[in-house]
Amino acid sequence: MSDAKLFSPAVAGAIEMKNRVVMAPLTRNRAQPENDAPRDLNVEYYEQRADAGLIITEASQISPQGKGYAWTPGIYSDDQIEGWKKVTDAVHAKGGKIVIQLWHVGRISHPVLQPGGADPVAPSAIAADSKTFDGTQFVGTPKPRALDASEIPGIIEDYRTATVNARKAGFDGVEIHAANGYLIDQFLRDSSNKRDDAYGGSIENRTRFLKEVLDAVVGAWDGGHVGIRLSPFSNANDISDSNPQELFSQVVRLLNPYNLAYLHLVEGQTGGSREIPEGGDLGVLYALFNGARMANNGYDHDSAIEAVDSGAVDLVAFGRPFIANPDLVTRLKKNAALNELDRDTLYGGGAKGYTDYPTLEQASVAAE
Numbered sequence: 001m002s003d004a005k006l007f008s009p010a011v012a013g014a015i016e017m018k019n020r021v022v023m024a025p026l027t028r029n030r031a032q033p034e035n036d037a038p039r040d041l042n043v044e045y046y047e048q049r050a051d052a053g054l055i056i057t058e059a060s061q062i063s064p065q066g067k068g069y070a071w072t073p074g075i076y077s078d079d080q081i082e083g084w085k086k087v088t089d090a091v092h093a094k095g096g097k098i099v100i101q102l103w104h105v106g107r108i109s110h111p112v113l114q115p116g117g118a119d120p121v122a123p124s125a126i127a128a129d130s131k132t133f134d135g136t137q138f139v140g141t142p143k144p145r146a147l148d149a150s151e152i153p154g155i156i157e158d159y160r161t162a163t164v165n166a167r168k169a170g171f172d173g174v175e176i177h178a179a180n181g182y183l184i185d186q187f188l189r190d191s192s193n194k195r196d197d198a199y200g201g202s203i204e205n206r207t208r209f210l211k212e213v214l215d216a217v218v219g220a221w222d223g224g225h226v227g228i229r230l231s232p233f234s235n236a237n238d239i240s241d242s243n244p245q246e247l248f249s250q251v252v253r254l255l256n257p258y259n260l261a262y263l264h265l266v267e268g269q270t271g272g273s274r275e276i277p278e279g280g281d282l283g284v285l286y287a288l289f290n291g292a293r294m295a296n297n298g299y300d301h302d303s304a305i306e307a308v309d310s311g312a313v314d315l316v317a318f319g320r321p322f323i324a325n326p327d328l329v330t331r332l333k334k335n336a337a338l339n340e341l342d343r344d345t346l347y348g349g350g351a352k353g354y355t356d357y358p359t360l361e362q363a364s365v366a367a368e
């Protein structure tokens, strides 16, 4: 057993955690197809992983318009609140903590997934070279419709309502998904935001949408229950910026007055290389922030222990390892081997590749 700091308790804002191993947000496309509500299978999946110091749920749309893939859960209807309540109760009964990732996909969608078959919306009418899953096949993401400034207050209101709903559903907090090329990231970056109004142009203008989201979310709860995820140097979903270091330094500075629980950074390319482009420096971004620092991307036993022991960060989030290892914390403590990830069952389907990965204990019984 390890006495590394990674396994010691931590506090992030109002969220107390029994260890510093976090389950990263992971879209698995297994909500109830009729109403995008979590179901019993999802309850079991999260309950199995409640040994994490904190679970961040899969990204969950704040509105029907915020949806970009088939069978992802929402957090805007009563059925969805009820479904999530079962998840949070099960995680809490196991002594775990859980926050919900609030999501609006912006242009990473398709008319077949949008209310009334409408075009997806974005800061500007620029298509992303990306794909989404429509329930049958992977399809290219088409050119979106540029949001009229008059529509923005409605989206901000959806973030506020989603936060209120998250409280009703018994979550310990919310994580604002501002990473991976979705709507907030689309506003932040100068490759996807070509607006000439108060929401585009200067960095101050491009961060305005995020600031309004923060005002709404923190206004509906408080900063201590709110975390944020950014992926400053990731090009996920065809996103880029001419000066990400400057942009995200300003973003982190604007976060501080909200006294957020944590800043969650995807380090490098989401799910890919950890390399940071020239001129980029994650350490500077962490240092600018006044709350707990959470790192993600490609961490393993040794690198996670080192990241926390060295003081570089406070918390480490694991994505793929948590899919394949419900008892990841136990395995990390023992430095035990990890189950292999089955890529064919990542998105959609039932229990296979979702709730049937064995724990160490189950694997040893099966081997006897």
Ligand SMILES: Cc1cc2nc3c(=O)[nH]c(=O)nc-3n(C[C@H](O)[C@H](O)[C@H](O)COP(=O)(O)O)c2cc1C
Pocket (backbone or CB within 6 Å): 024, 025, 026, 027, 028, 057, 058, 059, 101, 177, 179, 180, 229, 266, 270, 271, 272, 296, 297, 298, 299, 317, 318, 319, 320, 321, 346, 347
């Ligand atoms: C199947 C799958 C689904 C994902 N879904 C989300 C998501 O809903 N929200 C998000 O911010 N990142 C999502 N990601 C990215 C992960 O949270 C994480 O950043 C990435 O897997 C790298 O961490 P890892 O090396 O520990 O797996 C997803 C990744 C995978 C593999």
